[in-house]
Amino acid sequence: MNVAVLGANGQVGAELCLILDRSPSINVIPISRTKLGSAFLRYRGIACRHGNVADASQAGRLLGDCDAVVNLALPSLADDLASAKDLHNRLIRNSVAFSKPQSTQIYISTMSVYGDHRVDELFPVANLYGKEKARGERTAIQTARQASSRLFIFRLGHVCGELQGITAKIRDMIQSGNLRLPGLSRASNTVFVETIADAIQAALFASEATPGVYNLMNQPQWTWQEVFEYEARKAGVDLELTEVSKPKLTLVQTLKKGTIVKARGLGERPQIRKVAERIVRWLPRSSFLKIKGRYSTNAAASAIAKLSTPEIDETWDALYRRPISGKLFHGLADTSSLLVTRASLSETREQPWPSDLLSPGIDIDSAPQKSK
Template structure:
């Protein structure tokens, strides 16, 4: 059995991953929190927690006899404050961890640098979002200091995290309840989601030596489609769902072709200069002003009708067919099939804990 220390175990993701890891026979979880106040819920759930900071003089005691360290810390504040926090956590934690214990860092797919989830989900040489820039900085710290201590480094660029304790899951549960009787228009495309259950599998795989060190893109593998996600939450909530699949180019088709989108602004520019054009060309081309006016208003009308139809439809998911780059972990199971028993057990544990606190 491998003993895995979890830094930031009192966060939403770290806590749920710790609870899933505890269900395994081959992993013992050691949650590490800064103080007893932060570990209150974990201790209520039956964990034996260790308290302190990686920058403490006796930090080695926090990681004593651990086979791996998983870093779920998520500093907040300004960019300067977050970088300072990364430097206060990562280098000393890597240094204090036992020899040969791999360091598993939970990063984010935003580190690929795309500006938002509507943009192509590819690697950008210069990050277009501030959070991704900070995560790249943390990744470099991990790789640099692990290399300096001859330990394996795992950088897991995690997708949007779903689970029993995750905010995005609560929002989707509310969505399926609110739209139970309405059609929901869902992209026919893979999502960039991952469940806390799969993150626990990834941490276990790295700790047990089942994966090679390096950078990984951590999304569900095989990927859940947006329809898979929507229907999953509808089943969980016990409500019907009416799904209409959107083709990849649904927005583009509704708003016109690429040529139309370039032509429409050009026609607008021409229409604003109609008096000048009519003055020079009107005599040679009778009726040109009427043609320009008609075409300009026709295109505007089609566009407004398409936009109105789109706004009236329930389209809660980005219609983005980009496939995230990066290696995938081979130790992940198909969570659409394997997650249900573990999730049911976790729900029962959380319900019992909530009942006990009353």
């Protein structure tokens, strides 16, 4: 089965392609807009296609022989939001229109559509990323229905895996061998890329798999303690974990916190920030200096917090997320067994670096490497 993967050059997309490529039933086809974006996967021996699926003149060439499309792509929302939404729409619609008739569509969404609800909050505070993914879900549902395509929407939480940033952070933290963290006994919203790949294969081949919208996480759901202990065992670290509690907020504090967070979210949008700066300038000088001082203090505190050592890092946002338990995609293999039976990514076949990325006279395998 030809399975196209959009967004294959991202962290999740790249690792997912490496895992799907091992399946004898799948011919994985990563799609990248540029050859530079596909360099890593081509180095790993996976043939890629290059072009823009959002462009109707190219989409047929890229998707015409594909039985299924896994869509992880999301345009940048940082600049022109209207253009990003239009591009997002075309990616979704062209995935259906230019792949094989009645293809299987798998739209990768996020649990941020729920507002990233934290355990100490009475109500969630939505962010732009979650809102756009929710809108993308609606577009995918409408488009798939019109074309009679099978559609699976998988909402991912914190994605763990060999190439994932959250896993790298956890591995850095456990090197201390002594961690004081909140919420260790709480169910996490983590999902390993192996389980994502398992869900995709179930959607494609399992007769009992029913199209729909699902939350996708480890099978069964792992606690945060299980996540840290797994990585510690893998690293051979004798890890001592201590669960600490976080002071509960009063109703007034919770409401105030929610308002501040929402205001900060608005402040991330350049046009709103500019308007706010103009308004603040009209305030009395004493009020202006007070607001400016608070802003500078918060900015400095945030910068200092990022320098915290793993031993005192008790503010990691992921640990405070409220567990999601409904609309789970069932019938998948136990995540622990997948992690045991899967071959290491380092065992994936490697090829010489693609010739289009080599400069004349430079052997990239012997050239000095910069430390990360």
